[in-house]
Amino acid sequence: MSDNKVILNYDGNAYEYPIVDSTIGDRGIDISKLRDQTGLITLDLGYKNTGATISEITYLDGDNGELYYRGYPIEQIAEKSNFTEVMYLLLNGSLPTTEQFAGFEKGIKKYNFVADEMKRLIDVFPRSAHPMGVLSSLTSALTAFNPKAVDVNSKEDMDHAAEMLIAKFSHLCAWTYRKKMGLPINHGDDSLNYVENFYKMCFRRPNQEFHLDSTVVNALEKLLILHADHEQNCSTSTVRMVGSAHTGLFASVSAGISALWGPLHGGANQAVIEMLEMIENDGGDVAKYVEKAKNKEDNFRLMGFGHRVYKNFDPRATIIKKAADDILNSLGIEDKALDIARQLERVALEDDYFVSRKLYPNVDFYSGIIYRALGIPTEMFTVMFALGRLPGWISQWKEMRLHNDPIGRPRQVYQGSAKRDYVDISAR
Secondary structure, rough: OOEEEEEEEOOOOEEEEEEEEOOOOOOOEEHHHHHHHHHOOOOHHOOOOOOOOOOOOEEEEEEEEEEOOOOHHHHHHHHOOOOHHHHHHHHOOHHHHHHHHHHHHHHHHHOOOOOOOHHHHHHHHHOOOOHHHHHHHHHHHHHHOOOOOOOOOOOOHHHHHHHHHHHHHHHHHHHHHHHHOOOOOOOOOOOOOOHHHHHHHHOOOOOHHHHHHHHHHHHHHHHHHHHHOOOOOOOHHHHHHHHHOOOHHHHHHHHHHHHHHHOOOOOOOHHHHHHHHHHHHHOOOOOHHHHHOOOOOOOOOOOOOOOOOOOOOOOHHHHHHHHHHHHHHHHHOOOOHHHHHHHHHHHHHHHHHHOOOOOEEHHHHHHHHHHOOOOOOOOOOOOEEEEEEEEHHHHHHHHHOOOOOOOOOOOOOOOOOOOOOOOOHHHH
């Protein structure tokens, strides 16, 4: 707590509320006694100015385009770490030693399989089912095969639950992809690291020798790292809210998947590709759509440019742009929609209209390009997002339980009818 206070003068009385200091970034006003003392609550639609928790995991500065995982700048993490190390960092608070890393990776590989009964569950879904609906259902179903509650007072229990979900979730994501593509499901390969294993489970074709493309693996590593956590967004807040009822980890993450499914949250990179396809189907005239985007009277908006949180630039976009370029150059793909994407990127980086408004390409723009280049269908994009976000969800759930946060229970300002008497149906 800070020595500073906020004084609220209301109804002839003065009330003092302490300031809660931060390491960096926004400080908070502790209003936990506001309602009891004044009969008032705060009204903050969408919780844009409300801190629901105190966290030590991730910090982002939207004005300056900064993102830190446990204090480490995302630029350093993306350049020097792989996804497994980032998972350890988020879950445990520090980078692992060689021994800790080996133990963590061994713990994940111990659960590098999924029960046979889960195969029968995925067979029930039609190929037309949306992959996020399939993934959410399968994740929730894991609870039936792992019914033991997590003892939050036991580090061993917490680590066990995290390793189990991390290992099995990659299978569920890969199986969801192969269900969508009409391919037989693959199993894990303990000789590979986490991302290589996922890549192989997704893309190994029947009766064909599989080759690990290092450019693709590197791009997937970067994408998963960049999506690993992002403060108290909609899906993360959902995981914490559901978990605050002492709901289990798997069920809490399943709820987070459903929140991520929403087009205003996890579906942005899918919207990018749909926009590119629309421009392609209309003749591919990029200049026409740039002018439409500039026209305030036109409802058209360029998807994948600018960011609601990052008011300057998205630091993740700078990192993933190179991976996108490498993928397109390495695979030698000829795709009109991706050509349109490159034209739009050039305009956004050079045209004063976009530069002055800081409407730079964001991480969704480049991730959509990479996924399309890899042949991943647009409906699967959000599943890839979920795989990256998994360690953040688990870390946030773990932190919430260790802090023993109270059950989430927002208030409301009621503006419905005042008290009125019931009228019999014959007299209405």
